[in-house]
Amino acid sequence: MAIGYKELKADILQRIVQGYWPPGSLLPGEVELAEQHGCARATVNRAMRELADDGIVERRRKAGTRVRMAPMRQARFDIPIIRKEVEAIGATYRYALLSRDEVNVPDWLCGRLGVSRGESVLHVECMHYADHTPYQHEDRWIDISVLPAARTADFSAVGPNEWLVAAVPFSTVEMSFRSTAADRVLAAHLDCAEGAPLFQAERSTWWEEQAITFVRLTYREGYRMTTRY
Amino acid sequence: MAIGYKELKADILQRIVQGYWPPGSLLPGEVELAEQHGCARATVNRAMRELADDGIVERRRKAGTRVRMAPMRQARFDIPIIRKEVEAIGATYRYALLSRDEVNVPDWLCGRLGVSRGESVLHVECMHYADHTPYQHEDRWIDISVLPAARTADFSAVGPNEWLVAAVPFSTVEMSFRSTAADRVLAAHLDCAEGAPLFQAERSTWWEEQAITFVRLTYREGYRMTTRY
DNA sequence: AAAGTGGATATATCTAGGCAAAAGGGAAGG
DNA sequence: CCTTCCCTTTTGCCTAGATATATCCACTTT
Numbered sequence: 001m002a003i004g005y006k007e008l009k010a011d012i013l014q015r016i017v018q019g020y021w022p023p024g025s026l027l028p029g030e031v032e033l034a035e036q037h038g039c040a041r042a043t044v045n046r047a048m049r050e051l052a053d054d055g056i057v058e059r060r061r062k063a064g065t066r067v068r069m070a071p072m073r074q075a076r077f078d079i080p081i082i083r084k085e086v087e088a089i090g091a092t093y094r095y096a097l098l099s100r101d102e103v104n105v106p107d108w109l110c111g112r113l114g115v116s117r118g119e120s121v122l123h124v125e126c127m128h129y130a131d132h133t134p135y136q137h138e139d140r141w142i143d144i145s146v147l148p149a150a151r152t153a154d155f156s157a158v159g160p161n162e163w164l165v166a167a168v169p170f171s172t173v174e175m176s177f178r179s180t181a182a183d184r185v186l187a188a189h190l191d192c193a194e195g196a197p198l199f200q201a202e203r204s205t206w207w208e209e210q211a212i213t214f215v216r217l218t219y220r221e222g223y224r225m226t227t228r229y
Numbered sequence: 230m231a232i233g234y235k236e237l238k239a240d241i242l243q244r245i246v247q248g249y250w251p252p253g254s255l256l257p258g259e260v261e262l263a264e265q266h267g268c269a270r271a272t273v274n275r276a277m278r279e280l281a282d283d284g285i286v287e288r289r290r291k292a293g294t295r296v297r298m299a300p301m302r303q304a305r306f307d308i309p310i311i312r313k314e315v316e317a318i319g320a321t322y323r324y325a326l327l328s329r330d331e332v333n334v335p336d337w338l339c340g341r342l343g344v345s346r347g348e349s350v351l352h353v354e355c356m357h358y359a360d361h362t363p364y365q366h367e368d369r370w371i372d373i374s375v376l377p378a379a380r381t382a383d384f385s386a387v388g389p390n391e392w393l394v395a396a397v398p399f400s401t402v403e404m405s406f407r408s409t410a411a412d413r414v415l416a417a418h419l420d421c422a423e424g425a426p427l428f429q430a431e432r433s434t435w436w437e438e439q440a441i442t443f444v445r446l447t448y449r450e451g452y453r454m455t456t457r458y
Numbered sequence: 459a460a461a462g463t464g465g466a467t468a469t470a471t472c473t474a475g476g477c478a479a480a481a482g483g484g485a486a487g488g
Numbered sequence: 489c490c491t492t493c494c495c496t497t498t499t500g501c502c503t504a505g506a507t508a509t510a511t512c513c514a515c516t517t518t
Contacts, residue, residue: 004471004472005471005472006471017436023394029497029498029499030498030499031498039472039473040472040473040474040475041473041474041475042471042472042473042474043471043472043473045499045500045501046471046472048499049499049500053282059498059499059500060480060481060482060498060499061479061480061481061482061497061498061499061500062479062480062481062482062483062496062497062498062499063480063481063482063497063498063499064497064498064499065498065499069394075306075404076306077306172457173457174455174456174457175455175456175457176453176454176455176456177406177428177453177454177455178428178451178452178453178454179408179409179426179427179428179429179452180408180426181425181426195424196410197408197409197410197426197427198408198426199406199407199408200408207246222407223407223408224405224406224407225405225406225407226403226404226405226406227403227404227405228401228402228403228404233501233502234501234502235501258467258468258469259468259469260468268502268503269502269503269504269505270503270504270505271501271502271503271504272501272502272503274469274470274471275501275502277469278469278470288468288469288470289468289469289510289511290467290468290469290470290509290510290511290512291466291467291468291469291509291510291511291512291513292468292469292510292511292512293467293468293469294468294469
């Protein structure tokens with residue numbers, strides 16, 4: 001009669017999927033489920049908590065556990081190292097540094113990085129290729145007052161992304177995705193027409209309330225970001 | 230002396246972030262950590278398991294727990310119900326049905342829905358507005374052989390998305406995001422120039438290995454999907 | 459040298475019980 | 489009728505102990 005939390009989780013999910021517990025309905029309490037399945041409440045708790053983590057159910061003290069109304073409320077995307085992503089599709093990865101300058105922080109970046117005007121930042125532009133076709137353009141800004149080591153780092157062989165991953169851990173990340181039209185520079189680098197619709201990801205990274213880096217990644221035309229579950 | 234699993238998790242993460250336990254290094258065993266912190270082993274286990282779930286550490290029986298070398302982190306996006314999303318920004322939500330036809334499945338959709346050519350599908354087009362400005366265009370296809378109830382559903386007041394959520398218990402979902410140029414129809418509906426770069430989401434939904442619906446959501450120009458973690 | 463075996467060990471999971479905290483729901487008072 | 493306060497329910501979290509399982513490593517066998 002006693003079962004493990006995985007089986008229990010599968011059981012409950014099965015019943016939800018088959019409509020026995022329709023969206024919005026209230027599930028039995030932990031004690032009751034534990035008695036029904038002949039296991040400890042902790043086991044039920046583990047199963048229910050994982051279902052909640054997966055976004056299947058919603059739990060609130062006193063209110064109980066109920067099936068979520070929306071079939072999918074959250075999606076999870078892996079943010080891989082670009083090299084891995086390219087190699088995963090069976091292509092050869094190549095990296096190229098385009099430019100590297102120490103400049104005054106532009107106004108539009110002040111707010112995002114949380115630095116004051118007039119400060120100096122490191123600006124690195126580079127390209128990532130899959131089998132010699134453009135894959136991604138990387139436009140990165142690093143706050144050198146927070147990360148002075150970046151000033152002496154050599155980005156000609158290894159990309160700033162991989163360098164940063166190895167050099168600094170991060171605590172908070174904000175990402176956003178949008179669609180943008182290729183300007184002249186991007187069109188040239190990504191080998192597409194000017195005005196072509198491109199998928200763009202922007203990421204700000206903080207460590208201990210200190211902004212470290214902001215990066216704008218522009219993917220080749222036609223790129224898709226996909227998730228399934 | 231005794232602490233909760235959240236504090237413990239934060240403690241361990243802190244030490245990893247600060248380099249006390251560098252990437253690749255072996256962490257103490259659960260028993261040892263429990264003794265050091267004066268708590269039960271289950272508490273340590275919970276903290277460590279969550280760190281593993283978050284992709285910070287890697288755990289293997291007998292081998293112990295070690296800090297991951299390349300933390301391939303994953304982002305989690307909330308995909309809100311369109312009405313909630315609009316109302317969250319303080320705007321008034323409005324819905325409009327554009328068209329609704331029963332047609333032969335187009336070739337490009339056969340593969341995605343997993344239906345054979347010549348079959349009949351329900352095609353629904355509608356718009357979602359925020360304060361009377363276009364917010365999202367919904368282009369939906371429903372397999373009526375799997376979901377015959379859709380044939381008699383009235384989509385003039387409630388959108389197909391909300392109808393489906395209530396009608397279909399639960400499912401497997403595949404989503405993908407990309408950038409596309411506005412064609413004449415989309416430009417007209419979304420009030421933008423033809424060729425404008427638009428953010429597009431596509432979602433296929435299955436239930437018990439049966440494809441139910443495919444939807445293509447095109448957002449207004451300038452839309453951003455953002456997450457923070 | 460290569461392959462198989464078994465013990466040691468670290469994590470995975472379960473049990474049984476208890477206290478804490480949040481919050482729904484109703485009672486009491488204005 | 490409405491608001492405020494309290495009680496009870498339900499999940500959250502912890503302890504302490506035990507079994508299960510995977511797997512590294514050393515040792516033995518072929």
